[in-house]
Structure formats: C-alpha cells, structure tokens
Amino acid sequence: MDDQRIKELRFIRSGDELIPGDEATKLYLKEKGLSTDPVELAYILLGDANVAIYIDDKKMTLEQVLADDDFWRFIVFLDLKKRGYRAHVLRGSSVD
Numbered sequence: 001m002d003d004q005r006i007k008e009l010r011f012i013r014s015g016d017e018l019i020p021g022d023e024a025t026k027l028y029l030k031e032k033g034l035s036t037d038p039v040e041l042a043y044i045l046l047g048d049a050n051v052a053i054y055i056d057d058k059k060m061t062l063e064q065v066l067a068d069d070d071f072w073r074f075i076v077f078l079d080l081k082k083r084g085y086r087a088h089v090l091r092g093s094s095v096d
Contacts, residue, residue: 042066
C-alpha cells in the first residue's frame with residue numbers, strides 16, 4: 001500500500017542559516033542529496049506534493065522559502081536537475 005501522508009520537514013532558523021530541526025528531516029535531506037539552502041528547499045516543495053516545510057514551526061509556501069533574489073538560481077538549479085545533472089547550490093553564490 002502506498003503511503004500518501006504528508007511528510008513534515010522541520011527547520012530552525014539560526015541567523016541566516018537553516019538547521020534541520022529533527023532526525024527525520026536530516027535523513028530526508030541526506031537520502032535526497034539536498035541541503036538546507038532555500039533553492040533546494042523550493043525544489044523539494046515544487047517536486048514533492050507530499051512534503052510540507054516548517055521553519056520555526058511555521059508552515060512555509062514556495063514564495064516564503066524562495067526569496068526574489070534566489071529566483072534565477074532556482075531556475076538554473078531546476079533546469080539542471082530536470083536534465084539529470086547532479087546540481088548543488090554553493091552557499092551564498094551560484095549553482096554548481
């Protein structure tokens with residue numbers, strides 16, 4: 001039987017950084033090969049309808065996770081992922 005429950009990924013804001021708030025969130029990110037960068041969190045929200053992201057116990061939307069100045073980094077990241085490349089966001093700069 002396919003489990004369609006919403007998976008809650010929880011993060012804690014520490015200054016400008018997001019830290020996984022529990023072990024289940026750490027494991028999810030590790031299994032998917034993703035980080036806590038907003039571009040990668042937006043990728044999760046866009047690609048997995050069964051995931052909800054909470055930051056400091058507040059449920060976040062795609063628009064709340066992805067700042068306007070991250071939009072083009074997100075588009076590049078999304079394009080690379082759709083093409084099958086292993087893309088990673090370099091903290092504070094570009095997509096590698």
